[in-house]
């Protein structure tokens with residue numbers, strides 16, 4: 001690996017990454033993964049486009065980082081990944097984001113985030129970063145396995161993805177009655193009986209959403225008390241269409257071409273039974289989308305990126321992490337946005353320390369970067385410059 005000069009604040013704090021401080025389960029685990037650098041062999045990075053800031057991900061963290069770095073005149077390039085907008089794109093009402101007293105739909109909120117970042121010149125691009133080489137600066141990135149990009153700093157905001165139970169038939173019937181997104185698929189189950197697994201806020205929210213369509217919603221939880229917030233629990237308890245099945249796990253999913261039922265096991269008695277439902281919604285949490293950083297960045301046992309306390313610095317100077325890829329504790333839109341802001345400020349300061357801030361763009365360049373409809377907040381013209 002090439003040598004990388006440590007910025008002064010990193011040297012001071014280098015032995016105290018966030019993960020080391022808190023619980024034992026959060027300790028960084030020594031990586032057994034050696035990054036496969038052969039994927040970079042066929043690309044000539046000498047001719048690759050180079051940016052001061054590349055942001056990976058466009059949930060609240062990535063788009064807030066984009067807004068702040070754009071306003072700092074760092075001309076950020078943002079790769080949107082496979083799920084532009086992130087998890088909020090599959091959420092209905094967001095009632096806990098300050099500034100929206102009436103609540104706002106998740107996709108509408110993300111459209112506003114995007115428009116605001118674009119207004120200040122963030123260059124939002126389709127494409128997924130599929131490999132990184134953090135061995136020296138500028139960092140090398142591959143987009144969609146085919147486009148080489150160089151970056152002086154990288155802000156990782158790749159978020160997290162839904163977890164599944166890990167049953168063979170669950171995987172086989174994914175999309176045929178098995179889903180991890182009630183908002184996306186709930187309407188297919190009009191008048192039918194469905195089940196949802198999980199005891200957290202997501203399970204409550206999705207169960208409530210499903211009652212708009214399904215005739216009955218079984219909420220299956222492996223314990224006899226919920227993890228969800230009290231307000232969400234109360235809403236679910238009050239809804240007559242939701243039937244709780246406690247101390248129970250789903251051990252199999254029935255159905256040839258589509259889901260016809262579930263095999264359940266009582267966790268206390270071991271007794272097994274069948275439940276006839278035509279849909280299974282899995283709402284058991286998320287895992288961070290950090291696979292491509294294995295071997296480069298310090299990750300905890302669950303795969304979350306470890307950062308310095310009260311900062312977004314990772315173990316590689318110039319690489320910053322924010323949002324759900326880094327935060328396993330709060331995982332809220334507001335905290336993701338907040339850490340996105342931190343990452344942008346950390347990146348800006350770090351670039352300045354390295355003397356890597358480019359000349360500011362001219363007024364004209366700045367104004368042609370994007371145009372936004374002032375009434376609707378929608379982007380009406382894509383960026384004209386990078």
Ligand code: NDP
Nearest residue numbers: 165198199200201202203205222223227283284285330331
């Ligand atoms: P959580 O981690 O909070 O809950 C996951 C649930 O799934 C737990 O009840 C857990 O059981 C259960 N579970 C985990 N693994 C399995 C398994 N293999 N088999 C069966 N059950 C399993 O995740 P959520 O997605 O619900 O929430 C994540 C975060 O997002 C939370 O902080 C939440 O507050 C927040 N959120 C907030 C919302 C809002 O405010 N509107 C909406 C949605 C999420 P156990 O309890 O036994 O561990």
